Amino acid sequence: xxxxxxxxTVVKFLNNYQNKTITDITILYPLMSEAIKExxxxxxxxxxxxxxxxxxxxxxxxxxxxxxxxxxxxxxxxTITKHDHIIFHFKEEILKxxxxxxxxxxxxxxxxxxxxxxxxxxxxxxxxxxxxLIYPLFKKTNRDVKTILLDQTVMSGIGNxxxxxxxxxxxxxxxxxxxxxxxxxxxxxxxQSVKILNEAIKLGGTTxxxxxxxxxxxxxxxxxxxxxxxxxxxxxxxxxxxKMKLKGRMCYYCESCQK
Numbered sequence: 001x002x003x004x005x006x007x008x009t010v011v012k013f014l015n016n017y018q019n020k021t022i023t024d025i026t027i028l029y030p031l032m033s034e035a036i037k038e039x040x041x042x043x044x045x046x047x048x049x050x051x052x053x054x055x056x057x058x059x060x061x062x063x064x065x066x067x068x069x070x071x072x073x074x075x076x077x078x079t080i081t082k083h084d085h086i087i088f089h090f091k092e093e094i095l096k097x098x099x100x101x102x103x104x105x106x107x108x109x110x111x112x113x114x115x116x117x118x119x120x121x122x123x124x125x126x127x128x129x130x131x132x133l134i135y136p137l138f139k140k141t142n143r144d145v146k147t148i149l150l151d152q153t154v155m156s157g158i159g160n161x162x163x164x165x166x167x168x169x170x171x172x173x174x175x176x177x178x179x180x181x182x183x184x185x186x187x188x189x190x191x192q193s194v195k196i197l198n199e200a201i202k203l204g205g206t207t208x209x210x211x212x213x214x215x216x217x218x219x220x221x222x223x224x225x226x227x228x229x230x231x232x233x234x235x236x237x238x239x240x241x242x243k244m245k246l247k248g249r250m251c252y253y254c255e256s257c258q259k
Contacts, residue, residue, distance in 0.1 A: 002068045004125065004157030005200035005220065007050050010074060013213045014048040014055065020090045021045075029085035031099065032106040039108050040064060040088075052122050052156025056113060063113040069103035073213070122156040126193035129155050135186045138178040145181055146174035147247050149189070158193065161206055164227040164252045166192050173258040174251040199223065226252040 002010065021044045025037045043059040050056060057064035066072075075096045080087070086097035086106075097104065113119050123129075137154050138145070148154055149163045158166065167174050169192040172185060181189075200206060200220040204213065207221055221228075225235055230243040230252060239256040 001053070001070050001159050002072070002205070003053060003159035003162055004050075004197055005162070005203075006205035007053050007055060007068070007157070008201045009205045009213050010068070011048050011050045011055060014057075014074060014095075016076075017045050017090070017095060018047055019044060022088055023091060024089040026087040026089070027085070028080075028087065029102060031085050031097070031102065031104050036064075036106055036108045051114070051119055052125060052152055053159070054119060054122070056119075061110070063109045065105075065107040065109065065113055065119065066097075067105045067118070069099070069105065070101045072097065072099040072101075072104035074098070122152055123154045125157050126155055126190055126197060129190045129193075131183060131187040131190055134190065135183045138181050138186055141178050143178055144174060144246065145172060145176050145178045145189075146249070146251060148178040150249065155190075155193070157197070160249045161224075161227050162193070162196060162200070165196050165225060168226045168254065168258060169196060171258055173255075174246060174253055176259075226254060228252065 021042060022040050023042070025040055027037060039062060043061060045057055046060055047058045048055065049058060053067060055066040057066065075084070075098050076093065078094060080096070081098070083100045084096040084098050085102065088095040107118065109116065134154065138148060141148060146163055146167060149158055149166065150160065164174070166189060170185065170188045172181065172189065203219040203223070205220060206224070226241050229241045232241050233239070234241055234254040234257060237254065237256045239254055241252055241254055243250055243252050245251070
């Protein structure tokens with residue numbers, strides 16, 4: 001699933017459509033309702049922003065909220081292919097929403113999109129997170145620290161790949177109870193989140209399977225310390241990277257470096 005750096009990379013691409021007016025929309029698979037389609041016709045895209053894993057099209061009237069889910073992507077190639085499901089038509093070009101898994105979502109809001117779900121339920125992105133406000137959320141739960149990092153109501157934008165990397169950089173085991181994490185360690189988690197996410201944004205995100213933007217893959221893959229490196233030597237201590245499923249998500253970790 002595209003995480004914050006991948007979403008930011010997609011947003012950068014989508015801003016090529018600033019000040020362009022949607023003249024029509026073709027729905028090839030019903031990921032978008034006809035009601036939303038009608039509201040988008042003749043709307044102009046003023047800018048495209050994001051919050052966490054959500055993409056926000058700021059229109060001259062209203063807001064379109066898009067979530068890529070597992071494998072959604074936006075493409076500008078004019079040829080229609082098998083998994084192109086939503087086609088946005090502009091005066092001289094098209095923008096396609098492509099989704100092999102068909103899990104992507106679209107919501108439309110007339111006014112402030114942050115005043116109601118899904119955006120109203122999101123916690124701050126790590127860039128805006130305050131450890132003094134995040135720490136009590138850790139302290140009051142019996143969940144493991146990896147699970148709470150993935151909880152979008154605590155901090156938004158972190159998914160499985162970056163959670164594994166952030167925990168490794170913070171030297172914290174994914175299996176530790178969040179309630180056992182200290183205020184100083186929460187501050188470290190936020191600090192490492194910002195550092196890793198910023199670096200990933202600069203490199204266009206991480207491509208593990210299928211993520212790409214306009215044909216370009218993400219190059220942060222080359223900077224991964226633990227994710228996807230099961231059975232390889234830890235780049236810090238030389239011990240073997242292990243993996244284990246936790247709440248349905250795969251943890252990659254170093255037992256020696258993470259406590």
